[in-house]
Amino acid sequence: MDFKGIKEKYIECFGIVVIVLALGRCAYDGFTPSGEQEAVVAQTEVVIKETTEVNAVKKGKHHPIRSVRSFKECFPDTNAVQLTAAQRWGVKPVKDREDAENRKAELVYIGASPYYHVDPLHQSIPYMVPRAAILLEDIGRAFFDSLAVKGVPLHKFIVTSVLRTQNDVVKLRRFNGNATENSCHLYGTTVDICYNRYKTVEDPEGPARRVVRNDTLKYVLSEVLRDMRENNRCYIKYEVKQGCFHMTVR
The missing domain is CATH 3.30.1380 (Muramoyl-pentapeptide Carboxypeptidase; domain 2)
Incomplete structure (x- = not known):
């Protein structure tokens, strides 16, 4: 069993759940997220992004070549x-x-x-x-x-x-x-x-x-x-x- 892959998938899912719960809490209470709450959400988004990028490289999915506009x-x-x-x-x-x-x-x-x-x-x-x-x-x-x-x-x-x-x-x-x-x-x-x-x-x-x-x-x-x-x-x-x-x- 690929425990490492399960762990990485768990981190992605956990991060998504945290963001969804944070946004739901904000909507339910009717207030704007505090600086601390925004920081948690931002940090979680970074973790998801980094984990996704690492997994993509491992799976052979490389970053795109974009060049510059001009x-x-x-x-x-x-x-x-x-x-x-x-x-x-x-x-x-x-x-x-x-x-x-x-x-x-x-x-x-x-x-x-x-x-x-x-x-x-x-x-x-x-x-x-x-x-x-x-x-x-x-x-x-x-x-x-x-x-x-x-x-x-x-x-x-x-x-x-x-x-x-x-x-x-x-x-x-x-x-x-x-x-x-x-x-x-x-x-x-x-x-x-x-x-x-x-x-x-x-x-x-x-x-x-x-x-x-x-x-x-x-x-x-x-x-x-x-x-x-x-x-x-x-x-x-x-x-x-x-x-x-x-x-x-x-």
């Missing part, structure tokens, strides 16, 4: 908005690679994380201020968690640009019209996260993971980034031509 509307933060945050939280603009080597007391290396992948960088270097590095790590963890509860094989998102020196910006502007002279990337606060490529997490000697469409992974990533932005952790701009989320810590 990438442009949900991630509208312009360079001007992000630049203000970059100047507040970042380092002084780095002149060149030699100058960057002397700034490592202010910057942390972000090129080796279990939660995301950094592309080979030609116009930037993988260093950020600690505040931004923590944000990036938190996004990577949340992305893994979200993929797991949605039943999607684990993938790492890809970082394509990080800290740029002033010399990097000059070179980049020669062939990239969107690269600004006063770039947020100068301050170690900003990254570009690719939304149309991902790295599959799998055992190189084991069986291949099932293929997942990039659009599916983009939808999940956008949910995570939306939540981070709404929690005032960052500013984000959805870049169409560059195929990335341009993000600055705040």
Whole structure:
């Protein structure tokens, strides 16, 4: 007999009964529930929700993938908005690679994380201020968690640009019209996260993971980034031509 399953079912039924009795009591006595009664009802609802979600995952019923209503509307933060945050939280603009080597007391290396992948960088270097590095790590963890509860094989998102020196910006502007002279990337606060490529997490000697469409992974990533932005952790701009989320810590 599955006693664990019976216990979980009992908790769900008990919670529902408590809510029904509480609401019935309110209707019978003709008064509004007190703060204590409302708290009991609210806590019971949380227990029911959490138990239902756990049971759903155990039964193979994963959370739905919803994405966001509009990438442009949900991630509208312009360079001007992000630049203000970059100047507040970042380092002084780095002149060149030699100058960057002397700034490592202010910057942390972000090129080796279990939660995301950094592309080979030609116009930037993988260093950020600690505040931004923590944000990036938190996004990577949340992305893994979200993929797991949605039943999607684990993938790492890809970082394509990080800290740029002033010399990097000059070179980049020669062939990239969107690269600004006063770039947020100068301050170690900003990254570009690719939304149309991902790295599959799998055992190189084991069986291949099932293929997942990039659009599916983009939808999940956008949910995570939306939540981070709404929690005032960052500013984000959805870049169409560059195929990335341009993000600055705040």
